[in-house]
Amino acid sequence: MAASFVISAPASGVGKTTLTLALARAWRNRGLNVQCFKSGPDYIDPAFHAAATGRASVNVDSWAMDRSTIAHLVSRAADADVVLAEGSMGLFDGVATRGVSGTGATADIAEMLGWPVVLLIDPSGQAQTAAAIAAGLRDYRAGVRLGGVVLNRVASPRHEDLVRRALNEAGIKVFGALPRHAEISLPKRHLGLVQAEEQAEIGKLIDEAARFVAEHVDLDAVLHAAGKWSPQAVANGLNVRPPGQRIALARDAAFSFVYPHMLEAWRAAGAEIVPFSPLADEVPDASADVCWLPGGYPELHAGKIAGNARFRSGLRAFAETRPVHGECGGYMVLGAGLTDADGIRHEMTGLLGLETSFAKRRMHLGYRLAELAAPMPGHKPGARLRGHEFHYSTILAQPDTPLAVVHDATGAVIAETGSRRGHATGTFFHLIAEGR
Structure with missing residues (x-):
């Protein structure tokens, strides 16, 4: 059974992709088989996932796909040791009207698959309030389980201590805290990140991100909090017709x-x-x-x-x-x-x-x-x-x-x-x- 979880955040722009790539490469460097997925309609991030893991990543989308399609897609992780699904936007952000199996929110995938959430929080400009945000996300939907939190862009040891204390009092596990580190910033353009295949140094950047995250995050604690998942039998595959032979x-x-x-x-x-x-x-x-x-x-x-x-x-x-x-x-x-x-x-x-x-x-x-x-x-x-x-x-x-x-x-x-x-x-x- 694979250790499985979802990487999410309260909003976009917090650093989900960088954390996902860093964790994936760090565990791959330990000799583990890591499989990534992308929740929602993003055609750029899966290529970064593949660069980090050496395995193709695919999208799972609760608005556009039914449960059997999602189950079929995630079954590719049957031989993986660790499974990570990178979320999009904030944890509960989706559309107002339900689609095929949900609203497109990352929380739909977490609940559907039973994978706990590793929440990435940027506490810039706040301290104890970060714990209130994490607690609110933890309690917002009963079927979504919070595994713990990683802090990003903490300003100082004192700042980290204030946030950690508040999270501990709220009963929320803190896996680690990342200080600001400009060297692992992924370049962007108007439709999102600059594509992986356009970045000649992407491998070195992911390696540096993995080193940095492994230094500041308790990787064993994250694995311990992960869900234990194995694929379910699926009768049907993808409902997609090729445009030609x-x-x-x-x-x-x-x-x-x-x-x-x-x-x-x-x-x-x-x-x-x-x-x-x-x-x-x-x-x-x-x-x-x-x-x-x-x-x-x-x-x-x-x-x-x-x-x-x-x-x-x-x-x-x-x-x-x-x-x-x-x-x-x-x-x-x-x-x-x-x-x-x-x-x-x-x-x-x-x-x-x-x-x-x-x-x-x-x-x-x-x-x-x-x-x-x-x-x-x-x-x-x-x-x-x-x-x-x-x-x-x-x-x-x-x-x-x-x-x-x-x-x-x-x-x-x-x-x-x-x-x-x-x-x-x-x-x-x-x-x-x-x-x-």
Whole structure:
């Protein structure tokens, strides 16, 4: 049975990812097999988890996935000694309306799997109040068990002592306290952390984080407080259809936002994935029967994409006879033009008429439930798809036939319908699962 727990916090920005990576690497350095998961719709953190553990990490999401899907995904930890699920936002933060098996909150996963929570608290600007926050989180929901607390960014030994005393009086275990340490800060950009594959020194950074955390956190005490978990038998796997038998997948720094469980489900269904790099001016494999352009950061590479004539003409030729689908950034590249943050318009592939701009940033963020009005690769009209949208672009024009009726998590209809023209389709949301 594996030692299992959830890493969470009262809010975003406290350092959950750094702590997760440090713990994972520290235990791996001890010779333990460590499996990570990510609670919620995040396509960046799993790559960091894989860098720390040497094992692929996947997302588990209570809004988009049913319990059997989550159980199937976590069963990959059957041979692990330690299992960590990194939470998103604050412990109980989710949407107002329940999805398939919950609201998307980290607490849903902790309760569903019975994994205790290791709470990371940043007591900057406070002392005893940190204990009140921890106690409130401990008592807020009966089915969620708090294993203990790690303090982050403590200002001084005196500050640490004040917070520790208050937590001890509240009956809350303190596993350790981390002083400020700028050397293990992970670089960020507008959609979150800079991707793991873009950081040449990521291994050294994780090693330093592991050393630092092992010096200040009682790793044995954390393991002792962890839950003891073993996978349950699951009748069904993932409810995900591959978009084709042989899939040309755009894959580079501009096209990297795709959920690992989706790729695994495609392969499990017998599909073959053939990656290619638009940034390297490559074209989809001629033997592929479908092309898929994930999201990423096309706005950071718009000039290069516009200048890569071989990629653009090759994609247009592919789309004359076979389906091409783009998600978010991939959708933007299928469009007519993309205006970057400096107000410069770059011509895209023109398979769709979509015009987007980053000159006037507007955040689009949230879960999406789409009912297809027309087919898209892997899915028939009427299919209900669950996904998540996160970008800062403004729609200047979306002239093509809408692909779907799209609702947000409250049930409200939104304008980001996606588009279809000929063999090309696109959506602003990233597909997580097909479901009710």
